[in-house]
Amino acid sequence: MTTPPPPAPSTSLGSPPPPPTGAPGQAPNLVPPPPTNALVSVQRVSKWFGDVVAVSDVSFHLGPGVTALLGPNGAGKSTMLRMIAGLTPPSRGTIEVLGGNPRTNADVRGRVGLVSQQEQLFAEQRAVEFVTLAGILSGLDDPVDAARQALSAVDLDPDDTRSISTYSKGMRQRVKVAQALIHQPALLLLDEPLTGLDPRQRLAMTTLIQQLGAAGTCVIVSSHVLEEVERLGSNVLVIAQGRLAAQGDFHAIRALMDHRPHRIRVRTTDARVLAAALLTYGGIHGVEVVDEQVLLVDTNDVALFRKRIAPTARYTQTPLFEVQPLDDDLESVFKYLVGR
Ligand SMILES: Nc1ncnc2c1ncn2[C@@H]1O[C@H](COP(=O)(O)OP(=O)(O)OP(=O)(O)O)[C@@H](O)[C@H]1O
Ligand SMILES: [Mg+2]
16 A cells, blocks of 8 residues: 655635636536546536535536635535445536546446435444344345444444444444445545544544555545544645635645735724734725724734734823724635635
């Protein structure tokens, strides 16, 4: 087994929005052809449900290793993963997985594992029995042994005599992953696999994902939590409002987010005096004086602002009552990335 090459340390712009639903024909294909080692090729894919555009003209190509699909609720992550798994067709565009069409090629489908986001209803069954069934359906020679190995890989006891229905959410999540892993898929799709896990379980799952990626499996993990993605240390696709908003390694994405414009609300004794002083150093885009005590500062260098604000206030004898970032939530980060 070889270790996959590190992801390219670059970011790129997302794709433009799709033509309106029902527009005749497809726009000329400006997307470069997929690299020859791509395991997943998504080319100009859109998916709509009635009037709702869930995925909008998205293109990317993935090789071996871990890729995180990061985006807020409703961004189109599950729809994207379901299309890659061949469960639902794109409305427009093409998807190639392991060299074939996941909708029509049974060999390809047999080499893909999917852990869906939905809570699964389990019968009164032991985990090993449940996972063995997946092994039988995959046509494995020794499905019981494969099930035991898959359960051990996700840190569950293959000899556990309890029914899965008594398991915690985190344990059930791991049963689902064991089921998806049993046939050692070349492509593993995990839809929010860390949700519902406690910190220890999350660490174990993150380690497993990293190991699979390092061993050459193409793993796509969806998440709406930046910190989860940070721990995976992976290649990242940022998806928001159905569009690919950014793509690159985690550090590049983090830098992009950190250097976006920030708006900070400052309350002091004399807003005008402090505003004038703040404008004299770099890193500030603008200052808006709201009233005698309140000013709004726009900066794309928060670190520099944090360093300078206290000394500036001291120097101008305008004591600070409040320094409050107004747009530090993930939603506004995504909004910024989409709007670039
Ligand atoms: N089967 C469906 N029928 C109608 N609309 C759908 C269907 N599936 C998804 N959508 C819509 O498509 C959009 C994208 O949904 P999707 O579930 O892919 O997002 P997501 O990124 O997985 O969100 P979440 O973080 O909540 O899981 C949403 O507006 C959703 O309501
Ligand atoms: Mg989802």
